[in-house]
Amino acid sequence: MKSELGVTVGTVSRGYAEATRRGLITDEVGRVTFVQTDAMNRPRDTPMEWPTSDRLGGNAINMATNAIPLAGQEQVFAEGLQEISADPQFAKHLIYRPNLGRADVREAAARWIGETTGLDIPSDQTFITSGTQNGLAVAFHLVAKPGDTVLVERLTYPGIKVTARTMQVRLSGVDMDEDGMIPESLDAAYRALHPRLIVCVPTIQNPLSSVMPDERRREIAEVADRHGVPILEDGIYGFLHDHQPAPIMRYTQTPVYFATGFSKAVSPALRTGFLIAPSSRNDDATGIMAAMSLHAPLLMTELAKRWINSGMVATFEKIVRDEACARQKIAKERLAGLEIQSHPAGFHVWVTLPEPWRSSDFSREAEKRGVIVTPYRSPYVFL
Numbered sequence: 001m002k003s004e005l006g007v008t009v010g011t012v013s014r015g016y017a018e019a020t021r022r023g024l025i026t027d028e029v030g031r032v033t034f035v036q037t038d039a040m041n042r043p044r045d046t047p048m049e050w051p052t053s054d055r056l057g058g059n060a061i062n063m064a065t066n067a068i069p070l071a072g073q074e075q076v077f078a079e080g081l082q083e084i085s086a087d088p089q090f091a092k093h094l095i096y097r098p099n100l101g102r103a104d105v106r107e108a109a110a111r112w113i114g115e116t117t118g119l120d121i122p123s124d125q126t127f128i129t130s131g132t133q134n135g136l137a138v139a140f141h142l143v144a145k146p147g148d149t150v151l152v153e154r155l156t157y158p159g160i161k162v163t164a165r166t167m168q169v170r171l172s173g174v175d176m177d178e179d180g181m182i183p184e185s186l187d188a189a190y191r192a193l194h195p196r197l198i199v200c201v202p203t204i205q206n207p208l209s210s211v212m213p214d215e216r217r218r219e220i221a222e223v224a225d226r227h228g229v230p231i232l233e234d235g236i237y238g239f240l241h242d243h244q245p246a247p248i249m250r251y252t253q254t255p256v257y258f259a260t261g262f263s264k265a266v267s268p269a270l271r272t273g274f275l276i277a278p279s280s281r282n283d284d285a286t287g288i289m290a291a292m293s294l295h296a297p298l299l300m301t302e303l304a305k306r307w308i309n310s311g312m313v314a315t316f317e318k319i320v321r322d323e324a325c326a327r328q329k330i331a332k333e334r335l336a337g338l339e340i341q342s343h344p345a346g347f348h349v350w351v352t353l354p355e356p357w358r359s360s361d362f363s364r365e366a367e368k369r370g371v372i373v374t375p376y377r378s379p380y381v382f383l
Contacts, residue, residue, distance in 0.1 A: 064374045066206070066264070066347055071319045073267045076312065080303045093298045099289040100282065101128025101301060108305045109274045112313065113260065116238060117247050127275040127285050130296045131268065132236045132261035133159045135275035137166075139232045139257040140197070141288045142281055144169050148196040151189050153181050157206045157234065160199055174198075180205055180212040183219040190227045197232055198224060202248055204237035207374075208350050209343035214245060221252035228254055235260040239317045240324060240345040249276070262304060264347070265317045271297050272304040321345050 084090065100106070103123070110123040129135035136159060144150055146168040152160055154173035164171045172193055175185040181200050189195070200220070202212035212220070224231050231248055235258055238244045249256035261273030273296070277285060289295060307313045324345045331342065331349050339352040353362055359376035366373050 059370060061371045064372045068264055068267065068320055068347075069323045070267075071316070071323065073316070076307075077267070077269070077303075080306060081299065083306075084299060084302055093302055097295055097298055099286045099295045101126075101296060105301050105305045108308045112308045113258075113274060113276065116244060117235070117250075119247065119250060121276060122279065124279045124282070125276055127277060127289070128296045128301055129259075129261070129273040129275050129289070130293045131263055131271050132234065132259050132273040133163075134293065134296075135259035135261065135273045136160065136199075136232065136234065137163045137292065138275055138285060138288050139259060139277065140164070140167055140169065142257070142277065142284055143230055143232070144196045149193045150197045150199060151186065151193070151195045152199045153201065153205060155208055156199075157201060176205075176208065176210065178210060179216045180210045181216075181220060183216070183223050186220065187223045187226070190223065190229060195229060197230055199232045199234070200248075201234040201237065203235060203245055204240050204343050204346045206237070207348045208341055209346040209348050210341075211241065211245065211343065212248075217245065217248045218251045221248050221254075224248075224252050224254045224256075230255040230257065232257045232259065236264050237346070239265050240321050240343070240347070242345070262313065265320055266304075266307070266313060269300075270304055271300050 084093065087093075101109075105128055106123040106126045109128060110121040110126040113119075113126065114121040127135070127138065129138060140150070140163050144167065147170070149170045149172055150164060151174050152171050154176050156171070156173065161171065163169075172189060172195070174189050175182050180202055186198065198220075200212075202217060202220075204211060220231070231252065231254070233248050233256060235247060238247075238260065247256070247258055249258055255278050256276075258276035259273065262270045263273070275285075304313075307316075324347060328342055328344055328346065328349070332340070335349065335351060338354070341350040341352075342348060353359060363373050363375040
């Protein structure tokens with residue numbers, strides 16, 4: 001190919017690496033490179049289908065989707081919806097409401113976030129969104145525009161890539177270590193690229209499960225303050241940590257957008273998330289929410305408010321955390337002898353495969369055995 005195209009070996013290697021990253025080709029040790037025909041027919045900015053067990057039938061074990069265990073949610077959902085339907089003022093849930101959420105829901109959300117983070121969160125800075133993913137997208141729209149650069153962790157959450165594609169925003173990965181995003185690398189990336197936004201998951205990062213120490217959070221905040229660039233902090237996994245560290249927004253003077261929700265602690269069906277943002281952006285956020293989804297689903301946000309007030313959310317957080325701990329112990333036992341990276345209560349296990357295995361080979365072999373995993377070169381997850 002070098003001779004055919006008249007380029008260097010390095011250029012060919014980088015081309016193969018980029019094609020693999022996008023999911024256009026796969027390769028196997030000792031064999032050949034395969035062209036993924038379904039990827040060739042897919043528009044570049046259209047994300048691939050999320051991995052589901054449907055393609056293997058109902059008996060497949062799906063470890064590629066970040067799903068939480070069901071531990072009684074179905075019964076609590078049924079009872080909660082019955083209670084709402086019996087409310088004499090039920091009709092108020094059937095009409096249009098404020099785009100950023102009802103005042104009582106915003107107050108409950110601000111109180112819950114304040115209790116879990118140790119910060120005083122004003123309700124006028126708390127926006128109700130249709131899940132955390134929607135909150136992340138709203139923050140992107142508040143800060144960035146097409147063509148802008150956004151800095152993210154080198155290995156990053158797939159939803160961020162989907163949002164960036166939709167907005168035609170360029171993502172650039174910042175190097176990480178065992179404590180998460182490296183401040184010096186972040187500073188260098190800013191000086192080179194002048195991004196409009198920094199996105200990170202400082203507590204139990206997806207997929208490496210790293211937890212930023214307080215000192216690292218201060219250092220990241222210092223870089224943001226030095227350059228005046230806002231941070232979008234994804235706090236969805238914070239509840240899994242026994243002693244949840246303070247968010248980065250405690251340490252920075254520049255605007256910080258903090259997104260979280262109940263998809264991991266209760267159920268993704270609740271479709272209730274929260275975005276903490278400067279109150280000065282209320283009008284802009286109202287317009288963005290109106291364009292995206294008008295507002296979060298009213299019955300679900302009412303349910304979320306009631307569960308915050310009753311303590312049901314805290315109950316499910318503990319149940320899910322305990323189950324995650326139990327599963328991590330099993331994973332550690334089963335994967336003994338392999339190099340793994342995880343958190344004792346996290347949802348992820350990062351496995352470094354021994355030679356001669358490649359992640360694409362491993363994922364295919366696992367799928368043959370009815371287990372779906374996410375390979376290293378998944379175009380969804382990694383930069």
